Amino acid sequence: MKKLSICLVTLLWAASLFSSASLAATNLPDNLLWLTNDQDPVYASPNAIKGGTLRNMLISFPLTLRYVGPDSNGSFRPAVLGNQMSLIEEHPNTHNLLPALATHWAYSDDNTTMYFKLNPHAKWSDGKPVKASDYAFTLTFMRSKEIVAPWYNTYYKKQIKEVIIYDEHTISVSTTKPKPRDELHSHISITPTPQHFYADMSNFVRKFNWKIAPNTGAYQISKIKKGKSITFSRKKNWWAKDLKYYKNRFNVDKVRYSVIRDLNIGWEYFLKGKLDSFVTTLPLYWHKKATGPEFDNGYIHKLWFYTDAPMPSVGLWLNQDKPLFKDINIRLALAHAFNIEKVNQQVLRGDYSRKHNIHSGFGKYTNTKIKAREYNLDKADKYFNKAGWEKRGRDGIRVNKAGQRLSIPVTYGNEAHTPRLVVLKEEYKKAGVELVLRKMDSAASFKSVLEKKHDAWWGGLIGGRKPQYWGQFHSENAHKSQTNNFTNTDDSKIDTMIDAYRSAMKTDERIKLAHALQQRIHDLGAWIPRLDTPYIRIAYWQWIQFPDVPGTRMGGPAISAFDLSQGGLFWIDKKLKKTTLTARKKGTTFTPVTRIDETFKVNIQ
Amino acid sequence: MHFQLNPLTQKKIQRFKSIRRGYYSFILFTLIVLLSCFAEILVNSRALLVHYEGSWHFPTYGAVIPGKVFGLDYSYETNYRELEKHFNNDSKNFIIMPPIPFNAYENDLKTSAFPPFPPSFKDSHYLGTDTIGRDVAARLIYGFRTAIFFSLILLVVSYLVGVSIGAAMGYFGGLFDLLFQRIIEIWSNIPFLYVIMIVSSIMIPNFLTLIAIILLFGWIQLTWYMRTVTYKEKAREYVMAAKALGASHSRVIFYHILPNTISIIITFIPFSLASGIIALTSLDFLGFGLPAPTPSWGELLSQGSNNLESLWIVSSVIVSMTVILVMVAFIGEAIREAFDPKQHTTYE
Numbered sequence: 001m002k003k004l005s006i007c008l009v010t011l012l013w014a015a016s017l018f019s020s021a022s023l024a025a026t027n028l029p030d031n032l033l034w035l036t037n038d039q040d041p042v043y044a045s046p047n048a049i050k051g052g053t054l055r056n057m058l059i060s061f062p063l064t065l066r067y068v069g070p071d072s073n074g075s076f077r078p079a080v081l082g083n084q085m086s087l088i089e090e091h092p093n094t095h096n097l098l099p100a101l102a103t104h105w106a107y108s109d110d111n112t113t114m115y116f117k118l119n120p121h122a123k124w125s126d127g128k129p130v131k132a133s134d135y136a137f138t139l140t141f142m143r144s145k146e147i148v149a150p151w152y153n154t155y156y157k158k159q160i161k162e163v164i165i166y167d168e169h170t171i172s173v174s175t176t177k178p179k180p181r182d183e184l185h186s187h188i189s190i191t192p193t194p195q196h197f198y199a200d201m202s203n204f205v206r207k208f209n210w211k212i213a214p215n216t217g218a219y220q221i222s223k224i225k226k227g228k229s230i231t232f233s234r235k236k237n238w239w240a241k242d243l244k245y246y247k248n249r250f251n252v253d254k255v256r257y258s259v260i261r262d263l264n265i266g267w268e269y270f271l272k273g274k275l276d277s278f279v280t281t282l283p284l285y286w287h288k289k290a291t292g293p294e295f296d297n298g299y300i301h302k303l304w305f306y307t308d309a310p311m312p313s314v315g316l317w318l319n320q321d322k323p324l325f326k327d328i329n330i331r332l333a334l335a336h337a338f339n340i341e342k343v344n345q346q347v348l349r350g351d352y353s354r355k356h357n358i359h360s361g362f363g364k365y366t367n368t369k370i371k372a373r374e375y376n377l378d379k380a381d382k383y384f385n386k387a388g389w390e391k392r393g394r395d396g397i398r399v400n401k402a403g404q405r406l407s408i409p410v411t412y413g414n415e416a417h418t419p420r421l422v423v424l425k426e427e428y429k430k431a432g433v434e435l436v437l438r439k440m441d442s443a444a445s446f447k448s449v450l451e452k453k454h455d456a457w458w459g460g461l462i463g464g465r466k467p468q469y470w471g472q473f474h475s476e477n478a479h480k481s482q483t484n485n486f487t488n489t490d491d492s493k494i495d496t497m498i499d500a501y502r503s504a505m506k507t508d509e510r511i512k513l514a515h516a517l518q519q520r521i522h523d524l525g526a527w528i529p530r531l532d533t534p535y536i537r538i539a540y541w542q543w544i545q546f547p548d549v550p551g552t553r554m555g556g557p558a559i560s561a562f563d564l565s566q567g568g569l570f571w572i573d574k575k576l577k578k579t580t581l582t583a584r585k586k587g588t589t590f591t592p593v594t595r596i597d598e599t600f601k602v603n604i605q
Numbered sequence: 606m607h608f609q610l611n612p613l614t615q616k617k618i619q620r621f622k623s624i625r626r627g628y629y630s631f632i633l634f635t636l637i638v639l640l641s642c643f644a645e646i647l648v649n650s651r652a653l654l655v656h657y658e659g660s661w662h663f664p665t666y667g668a669v670i671p672g673k674v675f676g677l678d679y680s681y682e683t684n685y686r687e688l689e690k691h692f693n694n695d696s697k698n699f700i701i702m703p704p705i706p707f708n709a710y711e712n713d714l715k716t717s718a719f720p721p722f723p724p725s726f727k728d729s730h731y732l733g734t735d736t737i738g739r740d741v742a743a744r745l746i747y748g749f750r751t752a753i754f755f756s757l758i759l760l761v762v763s764y765l766v767g768v769s770i771g772a773a774m775g776y777f778g779g780l781f782d783l784l785f786q787r788i789i790e791i792w793s794n795i796p797f798l799y800v801i802m803i804v805s806s807i808m809i810p811n812f813l814t815l816i817a818i819i820l821l822f823g824w825i826q827l828t829w830y831m832r833t834v835t836y837k838e839k840a841r842e843y844v845m846a847a848k849a850l851g852a853s854h855s856r857v858i859f860y861h862i863l864p865n866t867i868s869i870i871i872t873f874i875p876f877s878l879a880s881g882i883i884a885l886t887s888l889d890f891l892g893f894g895l896p897a898p899t900p901s902w903g904e905l906l907s908q909g910s911n912n913l914e915s916l917w918i919v920s921s922v923i924v925s926m927t928v929i930l931v932m933v934a935f936i937g938e939a940i941r942e943a944f945d946p947k948q949h950t951t952y953e
Contacts, residue, residue: 346714396669419737422898430681441806
């Protein structure tokens, strides 16, 4: 019986395979313009040396090595996915496309399909070649019920239409709906899935929980100590090691992740030299913890690296379904009484920069003309008075004619933000506004925001590489729960622009519309911008070496060992490691180094 | 004076007074609690008294006085510390500030340095500031007031429930007793901390809801003791006599049995008081207590333990906690001595 059911499953699968991937049924269109890229600058350093072990920490041991299915969305997932190559990658500095598993690509005229010429040398980590059918199998795999990943099931059914195999090294991937040129590849550049490895998918979740799946990237897991550590080893004969954009990258021989359950203890390990680097972006780490003999003696260096990547849309989201926020005067008044600069300058050490636009860091898509409303109590006062909140009560908080106090509950879910809100609360008192801080568990706070129960929400969303508006500002998503329109914006002008933006295919047109949309969002004032963190800061032992520009526009210094688009730029200088360790024993010193790299810093005046 | 203390009670008080460390702790403790009721006079950003252009102002308990009243250029609440500096060159006007001129909420930030600031007499931050520039002494004192009144209210309500149920169990016995014993056994196996965590994740706890949640699990302890003593007392002749006279159940329990078990209750009070303070502090420490920015010891403790290099935060709260809890323990010890039934019995 069991055998029969397995047979059936296999049959069903084969059937679905044929339906999603028509094998050489059609011919390639004649007029394809094949593109490739070897013109963009290389961002790795020719001085890189191979060898050494990079030691990282993990807060908890992963619950699985799968990258789909239950428990797979943990902090270890990037390490697994970072070694799965896509058809093409994006250059992290120029944003042009780069060859990866495909050497050439071409677009269809209807903006739904891309064609790829596959690199014939591509190999899985078990030595088997990467076949065209492995791409078609990705659809079967991602659509199958066995992986227990409903989001992926839906995405690969509704967004990706099909993979067509023309010959062994030529395929095409299409989306169900046309996408703008500059976005199409991000939907279409899928990763292959090793069909030979997943031959039997029954009981997928349990069977493949701890199986090491073949990959195409530079490293593969070589050792697992359950509950303690996971080690990746560099593939000595990685098929892509001499390709232009992968040369001199992925230099360390081994990358070991050890479980250290507490950040403070992790920091102590780092100071002892048992971890090679540590992220010190938070002011507390950068200014206070990252001081002392190891830093003064030059054993550990510090790096402040500015990036130019899309920033999360952090702000104060005012729910316009609440009667108070229906009045634009109140919204504008609150923006003018928002003394975030005081928080930044006097509590956060001025490390952050004021956010002006809901979509900052999106390159040309960002409308840099928009400036956040400045802190000005007189202006705030005028707007409050206009809205009918002239009088102040005994406690200095404004009251309207109906005797209602101007008290605003602010929902938030991050304990680390309490200090900022506490200072803002005191500042808002000056304007005659009472903020009531509603700190909830982060999941619970987001749930209440999704259900639109909030008055004001202190939070933000991390988006994709291109700005999106429909989910957050279209009236179709207003006044209902489980949508991202947290301000309940219901504005016909915005709706028209969003519809135009979604159907526009030309980049120029989209940029123009994005700018107009950002301006309209600013004018409505239901979203008050907070602060941006356009940088990453790390501390690292001096034997870690970086290229002249230690990172890329999109990411911080490439202390991430794997990411195929921007990781693996650093290397370990073993000689220097020996010298440093003996110097520390003997007490000899080096010059302390704090490096600030502003290559990608964006200056907003 | 028509109110005459029972000679036995007088004897107990006498004995309590003779245990000196307990007695002095009691006086000191009462004094601190009383003083904390008037914390606004001692610790406040509002001035006690302002004499401006011939008129007198007493801002402490009144409405907000906007800066414009004192010739300043803003309409929000006057910053009296700055007003004091402003008045310094002026002989006509003067201002009297409280000994600690900060409230527990305001951020006293500087442009040249970043909080936490160490203790400084010059800035009147006698115990320094916390990580967002709030005065540690002010937060300590207001936090104490919150904690002690929280604990007192919790004590009263949980004793009301615990004593009534315990006494009823002992008095009625039988099925009622059996049923409640099982209920309590099951109830006490519910992990208290998880319940708190779940509740505070779906709603924002306030002073009263926190008391209610802790009460939900706090009444159990006393019931066992009350049940046992009531069982013992129930069998005595005076109870039978009262019943024979036709007294109702509640009259027998509350007028006859309860006064004879009072020594047990009183003995537990100081320890319950201490545990109430500890409960609130630990909940605040874990972030499940009163919402920010309520001044609280637990919040200070968690700030202190995250900023061990700013020793003044953690040391002030630990020293205060130790002093208060030791005092309470001394009082408890003295009460237990004074009420020891081995020396005084109220039945013949």
